[in-house]
Amino acid sequence: QSLSANFYSSSCPNVLSVIKTAVDSAVTNEARMGASLLRLHFHDCFVNGCDASVLLDDASDFTGEKTANPNSGSLRGFDVIDTIKTKVEASCAGVVSCADILAVAARDSVVKLGGPTWTVLLGRRDSTTASLSAANNNIPAPTLNLSGLISSFSNKGLTAREMVALSGGHTIGQARCTTFRNRLYNEANINASFATSVKANCPQSGGNNNLSPLDTSPTSFDNVYFKNLQIQKGLLHSDQQLFNGGSTNSIVNTYSSNSATFFTDFKNAMVKMGNLSPLTGTSGQIRKNCRKTN
Numbered sequence: 172q173s174l175s176a177n178f179y180s181s182s183c184p185n186v187l188s189v190i191k192t193a194v195d196s197a198v199t200n201e202a203r204m205g206a207s208l209l210r211l212h213f214h215d216c217f218v219n220g221c222d223a224s225v226l227l228d229d230a231s232d233f234t235g236e237k238t239a240n241p242n243s244g245s246l247r248g249f250d251v252i253d254t255i256k257t258k259v260e261a262s263c264a265g266v267v268s269c270a271d272i273l274a275v276a277a278r279d280s281v282v283k284l285g286g287p288t289w290t291v292l293l294g295r296r297d298s299t300t301a302s303l304s305a306a307n308n309n310i311p312a313p314t315l316n317l318s319g320l321i322s323s324f325s326n327k328g329l330t331a332r333e334m335v336a337l338s339g340g341h342t343i344g345q346a347r348c349t350t351f352r353n354r355l356y357n358e359a360n361i362n363a364s365f366a367t368s369v370k371a372n373c374p375q376s377g378g379n380n381n382l383s384p385l386d387t388s389p390t391s392f393d394n395v396y397f398k399n400l401q402i403q404k405g406l407l408h409s410d411q412q413l414f415n416g417g418s419t420n421s422i423v424n425t426y427s428s429n430s431a432t433f434f435t436d437f438k439n440a441m442v443k444m445g446n447l448s449p450l451t452g453t454s455g456q457i458r459k460n461c462r463k464t465n
């Protein structure tokens with residue numbers, strides 16, 4: 172089976188409005204939550220497909236993905252997903268998957284922060300297991316160079332251009348000092364005054380969890396991330412790799428000068444990422460609680 176826009180139109184007609192209301196309220200309360208929900212969907216889809224594996228706590232028969240290196244002490248938004256799931260279960264028990272809730276919440280987050288909208292295809296089901304090792308191996312690290320970033324996305328069937336568009340997700344949200352310290356203190360392709368100001372909150376030792384914004388407008392989904400890359404103000408090593416004289420410089424230039432092109436490419440790439448190996452039909456299950464299998 173393939174996913175479809177109207178999957179819940181008779182079984183749970185209000186599901187999209189329930190999710191939107193809850194996301195709007197969570198993002199109004201804390202803008203960063205929109206970023207966190209977008210990232211949750213990405214970290215779900217890159218690990219054995221969009222099957223809500225990222226939401227599972229450790230269980231007796233598997234270790235969850237929450238303790239994987241890219242996720243531990245970093246992923247957030249699980250409580251918001253739980254709140255949404257409780258509301259959805261109240262009107263449509265056992266019908267809507269956690270994986271679909273994540274995909275819709277990611278879209279609604281982007282829209283709430285000023286980004287493009289798109290139709291989320293639905294009908295994903297939830298996994299009955301999780302993979303710590305796949306999370307460690309498949310989620311790209313911020314230490315990767317351009318070639319590593321391109322291969323990481325190409326392993327998921329995504330092109331270099333789609334990798335650059337999706338990296339534009341870093342137009343919102345924050346990162347911890349531990350993920351960009353080496354760039355601040357040891358890299359040359361960084362704007363000097365930018366490095367100085369970020370160093371103030373990310374010392375050479377200590378402060379691992381201190382946060383800095385991923386672009387200079389971290390609560391607006393816009394193309395400022397790409398404008399920042401052009402002036403060597405990428406926060407992560409991996410961000411600046413997209414504009415470091417290589418094959419993706421021209422894509423960054425395009426997105427920087429034309430936000431409509433960025434928005435179109437971003438939403439198309441989000442739909443493609445959202446289609447990564449979903450469980451459909453009778454595979455998997457509809458979890459009652461997103462944190463554990465039924």
Ligand code: HEM
Nearest residue numbers: 206207210213245311312313337340344345346347350409
């Ligand atoms: C291209 C490869 C990517 C790498 C190496 C990467 C790496 C990272 C890192 C290291 C952080 C900071 C985590 C922390 O300090 O706790 C982060 C945050 C974030 N990432 Fe990525 N990421 C990538 C792609 C993506 C994609 C494709 C999306 C979504 C489409 C995305 C969305 C986000 C968001 C929204 C945040 C901020 C989350 C928050 O504030 O809670 N990233 N990423």
Ligand SMILES: [Ca+2]
Nearest residue numbers: 342388391393
């Ligand atoms: Ca921004």
